[in-house]
Amino acid sequence: MRAKKTNTEIRKEQILLAALKIIGLQGVNALSIVGVAEKVGIVPSALYRHFSSKEEILDGILDLMREKVLKNVQQARLKKHNALARLEFIMMRHLALLKESRALPLILLSDAMYLGTSARLSKIQEILESYLSALSAILKEGMEEGSIRADIVPESTAIMFLGMILPAAVLVNVQAPFFNLESHAANVWPAFVRSIAVIN
Amino acid sequence: MRAKKTNTEIRKEQILLAALKIIGLQGVNALSIVGVAEKVGIVPSALYRHFSSKEEILDGILDLMREKVLKNVQQARLKKHNALARLEFIMMRHLALLKESRALPLILLSDAMYLGTSARLSKIQEILESYLSALSAILKEGMEEGSIRADIVPESTAIMFLGMILPAAVLVNVQAPFFNLESHAANVWPAFVRSIAVIN
DNA sequence: TATAATAGTGAATAGCGATTCACTATTCTA
DNA sequence: TAGAATAGTGAATCGCTATTCACTATTATA
Numbered sequence: 001m002r003a004k005k006t007n008t009e010i011r012k013e014q015i016l017l018a019a020l021k022i023i024g025l026q027g028v029n030a031l032s033i034v035g036v037a038e039k040v041g042i043v044p045s046a047l048y049r050h051f052s053s054k055e056e057i058l059d060g061i062l063d064l065m066r067e068k069v070l071k072n073v074q075q076a077r078l079k080k081h082n083a084l085a086r087l088e089f090i091m092m093r094h095l096a097l098l099k100e101s102r103a104l105p106l107i108l109l110s111d112a113m114y115l116g117t118s119a120r121l122s123k124i125q126e127i128l129e130s131y132l133s134a135l136s137a138i139l140k141e142g143m144e145e146g147s148i149r150a151d152i153v154p155e156s157t158a159i160m161f162l163g164m165i166l167p168a169a170v171l172v173n174v175q176a177p178f179f180n181l182e183s184h185a186a187n188v189w190p191a192f193v194r195s196i197a198v199i200n
Numbered sequence: 201m202r203a204k205k206t207n208t209e210i211r212k213e214q215i216l217l218a219a220l221k222i223i224g225l226q227g228v229n230a231l232s233i234v235g236v237a238e239k240v241g242i243v244p245s246a247l248y249r250h251f252s253s254k255e256e257i258l259d260g261i262l263d264l265m266r267e268k269v270l271k272n273v274q275q276a277r278l279k280k281h282n283a284l285a286r287l288e289f290i291m292m293r294h295l296a297l298l299k300e301s302r303a304l305p306l307i308l309l310s311d312a313m314y315l316g317t318s319a320r321l322s323k324i325q326e327i328l329e330s331y332l333s334a335l336s337a338i339l340k341e342g343m344e345e346g347s348i349r350a351d352i353v354p355e356s357t358a359i360m361f362l363g364m365i366l367p368a369a370v371l372v373n374v375q376a377p378f379f380n381l382e383s384h385a386a387n388v389w390p391a392f393v394r395s396i397a398v399i400n
Numbered sequence: 401t402a403t404a405a406t407a408g409t410g411a412a413t414a415g416c417g418a419t420t421c422a423c424t425a426t427t428c429t430a
Numbered sequence: 431t432a433g434a435a436t437a438g439t440g441a442a443t444c445g446c447t448a449t450t451c452a453c454t455a456t457t458a459t460a
Contacts, residue, residue: 005407005456027311029229033448045450046408054448109309109370111227125374156387159371163363166370170309171359174325187356195395205426205437233418245420246438254418 003042011050014040016060023061024103028110031057055117062113062120065104066127068097073134083142084197087135087161088189094165095181098172105169132158139196148196157196164188203242211250214240216260223261224303228310231257255317262313262320265304266327268297273334283342284397287335287361288389294365295381298372305369332358339396348396357396364388 006014018039022031033054037044051057072093076086097104107113113124135158142148164185171179206214218239222231233254237244251257272293276286297304307313313324335358342348364385371379 002455003408007457008407011407029312032446034446042407043409044448045410048449049407106311111306111310112229121374128371128374152391153387156384157391159367159384160363160388160391162367163360166366167359167362170366171328174321174328184356184359187353188360191352191357191360191395195391202425203438208437211437232416234416242437243439244418245440248419249437 003046008050011040011042012060015047015050015057016064019057019061020064020101020103023106024101027106028058028112055120058113059120059123061107062123062127065107066123066130068104069094069127069131070134072097073131076138083138083145083147084193086138090135091161091164091189092185095168095185098165098169099181102169102173105166105173109169132162135161142196147198149198152196160195161192164192203246208250211240211242212260215247215250215257216264219257219261220264220301220303223306224301227306228258228312255320258313259320259323261303261307262323262327265307266323266330268304269294269327269331270334272297273331276338283338283345283347284393286338290335291361291364291389292385295368295385298365298369299381302369302373305366306373309369332362335361342396347398349398352396360395361392364392 015036018036019031021039022035031054033044033047036057037047040047051060072090075093076089080086080089108124108128113120132155136154139148139152139154139157143150143152143154168179168181168184171184172181215236218236219231221239222235231254233244233247236257237247240247251260272290275293276289280286280289308324308328313320332355336354339348339352339354339357343350343352343354368379368381368384371384372381
């Protein structure tokens with residue numbers, strides 16, 4: 001049966017979401033045009049009405065990811081009002097993101113992603129850099145506030161912050177249901193605080 | 201011209217090393233039988249005299265990686281005699297490993313790896329688990345020694361330790377020559393120590 | 401409502417990559 | 431040194447996947 005004719009804007013969204021689901025379940029390499037089309041409910045060739053190539057779909061997914069990640073950072077700024085609270089908020093949100101879909105880490109870690117066009121590599125660079133520099137900015141503010149030690153290196157500390165999330169992502173992938181994100185967060189956060197906070 | 205007839209044991213090694221180089225340069229997905237055969241200097245079909253399938257090559261590579269990683273841990277036990285020194289040694293060795301070849305992280309993070317056979321998934325689980333439990337063991341010893349705080353959770357701390365290395369691996373891949381592993385180590389290690397060491 | 405624009409279809413193509421196989425050359429060993 | 435193993439070769443196959451295209455159905459618009 002023929003699929004209902006649907007506006008490109010909507011189909012584009014559907015396609016990206018379908019692709020995201022597939023990636024979350026089976027990784028970037030398992031992403032195929034046929035698979036995506038099936039999930040959307042159209043025929044593979046119809047997909048080319050909305051995206052001119054598979055590459056373009058991957059680019060679109062990266063844009064989605066950028067939004068999700070940076071939105072968390074903005075939210076932290078709005079909802080929390082000191083450096084440590086903001087960082088904790090971001091950490092919790094990111095771990096939650098992991099639970100919701102494994103797609104994000106699979107994408108950022110996939111060789112398929114940064115071995116494609118060089119345009120895609122720079123897109124990934126940009127996402128990582130803006131994320132890390134947002135973290136650095138929060139850290140610097142904390143240093144000025146006096147809540148964060150003056151002798152840390154913000155850039156490296158931002159990477160350590162990532163270090164609470166990335167390994168969790170890997171373990172979620174590998175140990176599947178046995179790895180407990182909540183207790184990971186509960187154990188790891190105080191240790192991180194200890195290494196950067198000023199002692200009262 | 202015909203390749204010299206060479207003993208299987210030697211060829212197996214050559215094949216695994218060639219595969220490793222390709223992975224380090226271009227990722228797991230770029231690994232092809234043709235590519236490996238070319239690098240070894242034989243014809244693709246000849247490869248099947250030594251490995252019955254591509255899967256078997258991937259398995260072989262995992263075994264290599266297990267050795268490399270666990271050797272570092274053993275060396276640490278031999279050469280250093282307290283928990284913190286051992287951990288620092290392992291960290292430095294692993295960062296050095298990253299410089300030598302980007303293959304290891306690309307393998308452990310590749311969806312291609314753990315979306316293959318379930319046998320391979322359990323192999324990866326085993327490597328990760330034995331690595332993490334070796335770290336935990338060192339941490340526990342440190343707690344008994346009195347050099348490491350009694351209120352940390354060894355298992356989570358082991359994951360945080362990984363958190364110094366994994367993000368570095370990603371940044372090496374993404375930012376290529378601009379990311380400085382040495383200064384990363386220099387900045388990150390004292391912060392880690394601060395979060396786990398007993399203050400004198 | 402006529403018609404232009406838009407979206408969907410199915411068949412065909414093209415290329416790549418893993419694997420098989422019959423055959424040949426080389427090495428080992430009895 | 432003869433013959434059995436062993437390793438290498440090139441051609442062929444097979445399946446998978448992205449992409450194209452001519453055609454059709456549907457929607458929007460003038």
